[in-house]
Amino acid sequence: MSIRHGLLALLARGPRYGSRLRTEFEARTGGTWPLNIGQVYTTLGRLERDGLVVQDGADAAGRVLYALTEAGRAELRAWFSRPVERGVPQRDELAIKLVMAVGVAGTDVREVVEAQRRHVSRALHSHLRQRADALARAPEHPDEVARLLVLEQLVCHTEAELRWLDHCEVRLLRLTQARE
Template identity: 50%
Template sequence: MRRGAVHWGLLALFSDGPKYGYQLRTELDTRTGGMWTLNVGQVYTTLERLHRDGLVDTVGQNDEGRTMYAITEQGQAALAEWFATPVTGAERSRSELAMKLAIAVTTPHADVTGIVQAQRVESMRQMRDYTDLRRRADPEQEQAWMLLLDHLMFALESELRWLDHIEATVLRRRRAAGSPAPAPVDRRPGALAEAAEQPPAAGKR
């Protein structure tokens, strides 16, 4: 049975000793710098599945009456296997942005260039935010958080290169087909930076 990242992330938290449900939620939030926050219901649902599958077991209650869980030998073996197994293409390919653009390039009248430009501005805004967060992080106390930020920043750099590739490919094919080219995009660094400084649209954080 295929298990998701939440399943493994919570199981890994038991490596340093027994824990109760809400403690798992707090520790996951702390270790990921708030980037991977779960509600209490998700935590307890996952914890029930870990217990059902024999990966954790109850070990009594703490002084406050909370049920404590600890990783089992079966859980330790499964966790070791997860750490040793590379992430496959199936986990990487489920991207809303990839799906949006894959559909847009084959949809009549879809403004692919506009979609690309809007995403570029948003990705640059995110890059600026992550850069600022990393600058303010404590290298001694927040190493895991900094590594997560590095991952997000490298992913954004790759995304921006991919957006450039899509835009160039669409323009080339439109020219080859004799279709009118879209209005030119102001790609000057200053212009993009000004756009990135604009506040997010209503309903976006």
């Protein structure tokens, strides 16, 4: 997740102060990726150092406002035009757990799979409820569309994990049958 580019995108809407950027970022991502306010200000400092944002005065409450520069707008356009690389997959604790459990005597790997399936099923139901709530509000509003996109990604990823767990269970069943 590019916090740097996310902040640039929010600043494209006009000058903002740090805590407002944090609040808008979390709202746009449906609260899925909370930000630490220190992370926001550290990132703003780097963006300023790199010439992508400038301090643009202060609001009535005295909070420093940040605005995009032309270089910041160009960087944002370039980011939107680049595909997201999906090269080397991230380490996945569940995959590591399952491949290690296969080799540990006395471990019922199918039970490990089933425990994960129950957990993921609960998460899927939660995501589906949140998506239904978002759809019931104002699905045509850009902020709600952004939230829906995040929720729909969570639904798709969760459904994919459930399919993968089904695949693991079949593979483990074949392994058990081959040993008998």
